[in-house]
Amino acid sequence: MKTIVYNGMLVTMNENMDMYPAGYVAMEGTKVTETGSMEQLRQRYGDVFSTEEGGEAGIVWEDACGGIIMPGMVNTHCHMSMVPFRGLGDDCKDRLRVFLLPMEEKAMDRELAVLAARYGICELLLAGITTVMDMYYYAGDIAGVMDTAGIRGIAGETVMDQATCDAKTPLEAMDKGLEAMEKYRDNPRVSVCLSPHGTTTCSREYLEQIYRKDREYHVPFTLHTAEMDYEMFYLKETYGLGAVEYLDRIGVLGESTLAAHAIQVSPGEIEVLKKRGASVAHCIGSNTKAAKGVAPVKRMLEAGVPVGLGSDGPASGNTLDLFTQMRFCANFHKNELRDRSAFPARDIVAMATRWGATALGLHHVTGSLEAGKEADLVVVETDSANMFPVYDPYAALVYSAQAANVKTVYVAGRCLVKDKKLTEMDLGQVRGALAEKMRRTAFRDQGLVKF
Numbered sequence: 001m002k003t004i005v006y007n008g009m010l011v012t013m014n015e016n017m018d019m020y021p022a023g024y025v026a027m028e029g030t031k032v033t034e035t036g037s038m039e040q041l042r043q044r045y046g047d048v049f050s051t052e053e054g055g056e057a058g059i060v061w062e063d064a065c066g067g068i069i070m071p072g073m074v075n076t077h078c079h080m081s082m083v084p085f086r087g088l089g090d091d092c093k094d095r096l097r098v099f100l101l102p103m104e105e106k107a108m109d110r111e112l113a114v115l116a117a118r119y120g121i122c123e124l125l126l127a128g129i130t131t132v133m134d135m136y137y138y139a140g141d142i143a144g145v146m147d148t149a150g151i152r153g154i155a156g157e158t159v160m161d162q163a164t165c166d167a168k169t170p171l172e173a174m175d176k177g178l179e180a181m182e183k184y185r186d187n188p189r190v191s192v193c194l195s196p197h198g199t200t201t202c203s204r205e206y207l208e209q210i211y212r213k214d215r216e217y218h219v220p221f222t223l224h225t226a227e228m229d230y231e232m233f234y235l236k237e238t239y240g241l242g243a244v245e246y247l248d249r250i251g252v253l254g255e256s257t258l259a260a261h262a263i264q265v266s267p268g269e270i271e272v273l274k275k276r277g278a279s280v281a282h283c284i285g286s287n288t289k290a291a292k293g294v295a296p297v298k299r300m301l302e303a304g305v306p307v308g309l310g311s312d313g314p315a316s317g318n319t320l321d322l323f324t325q326m327r328f329c330a331n332f333h334k335n336e337l338r339d340r341s342a343f344p345a346r347d348i349v350a351m352a353t354r355w356g357a358t359a360l361g362l363h364h365v366t367g368s369l370e371a372g373k374e375a376d377l378v379v380v381e382t383d384s385a386n387m388f389p390v391y392d393p394y395a396a397l398v399y400s401a402q403a404a405n406v407k408t409v410y411v412a413g414r415c416l417v418k419d420k421k422l423t424e425m426d427l428g429q430v431r432g433a434l435a436e437k438m439r440r441t442a443f444r445d446q447g448l449v450k451f
């Protein structure tokens with residue numbers, strides 16, 4: 001069955017950044033088979049798509065109604081299961097120790113992680129995100145939720161030098177993660193990786209072992225890097241090194257390495273990132289809300305380091321959508337650089353799509369609309385008040401659009417959002433199940449549940 005999405009401003013994000021003011025995308029099975037202008041569509045298929053009958057048998061015609069057709073977005077750093085912690089102690093100076101860690105210890109279990117991940121996936125899909133790099137616990141279960149929900153994703157099993165909600169020791173976490181990695185080894189859409197928590201929260205021997213395992217399974221080796229003051233202080237005091245230098249020194253910086261945050265990175269370290277082929281997940285919303293600073297992304301991009309955008313967890317960045325991140329990215333970097341022309345909208349859309357896919361090692365699979373790649377496609381409507389007029393679709397996506405403008409979403413050719421509604425899940429039911437579970441946990445005992 002062929003589906004053709006037509007009559008939209010087509011932003012392909014392919015290598016040439018081809019853009020069609022009026023264009024179409026054809027999909028068959030899980031793949032994109034053609035892209036082009038409306039003129040080319042007419043030449044190939046005649047005017048049949050505009051007839052009431054829908055034209056040629058076997059083709060599903062989907063009118064984008066003049067909206068923006070773009071590749072599905074790629075969220076390169078997320079902790080979906082932390083949805084219950086969204087908005088908790090947002091303005092508290094020591095929020096992590098006062099709110100998050102105690103609540104995680106008291107309330108988090110497999111059921112809550114799974115129900116919250118399902119809710120997170122609904123939020124991601126409704127915001128036009130078709131690929132997510134998640135990092136939390138119970139990765140095997142989270143991968144199962146991704147698989148059923150239809151999103152493309154990598155579920156990271158967090159490993160750290162202390163007991164967590166799903167493992168008493170780092171070795172137990174690694175065993176669990178490896179079992180899930182094996183289970184999803186041949187899955188075309190979902191995979192699992194081992195994710196060290198951070199450069200100083202996971203000891204050197206585990207970092208080395210995990211790096212080797214992740215490479216063996218061709219999945220990202222991703223960890224919080226150069227994010228925290230205590231992390232930088234410890235590495236400087238102990239080894240006289242920055243975080244990227246440390247990862248390089250112990251031999252875990254390579255093409256599969258995805259450094260999340262990478263805020264406190266020196267110019268020399270950017271060169272090292274480039275030399276090793278490593279990537280960065282830039283979480284500007286989370287970083288600036290926590291007053292951690294702005295990563296030197298301009299320099300990274302100039303050096304040729306692939307940089308994708310990440311929402312971080314809902315406890316840190318609140319919303320999981322990338323429209324918010326694209327806007328923050330433009331605003332903070334332009335302001336930092338005192339240069340209105342820095343970070344043009346097209347580059348920021350590339351970070352949310354093509355470069356994000358590269359950062360996850362999925363550039364051959366997703367991140368652009370072109371024949372042969374997976375059909376991960378989004379239509380952003382331009383009928384809403386905030387979307388008129390559109391002179392430049394890239395600028396409209398970065399400066400005007402919101403997640404609420406996402407009308408249609410396909411992942412691997414499967415329509416998961418239509419007319420702004422999930423097609424296979426019921427958001428009310430997913431939220432109800434999560435709220436009901438929260439009422440059975442410490443969220444109620446602590447008086448936090450008021451719903």
Ligand SMILES: [Zn+2]
Pocket residue numbers: 077078079224260312313
């Ligand atoms: Zn994070």
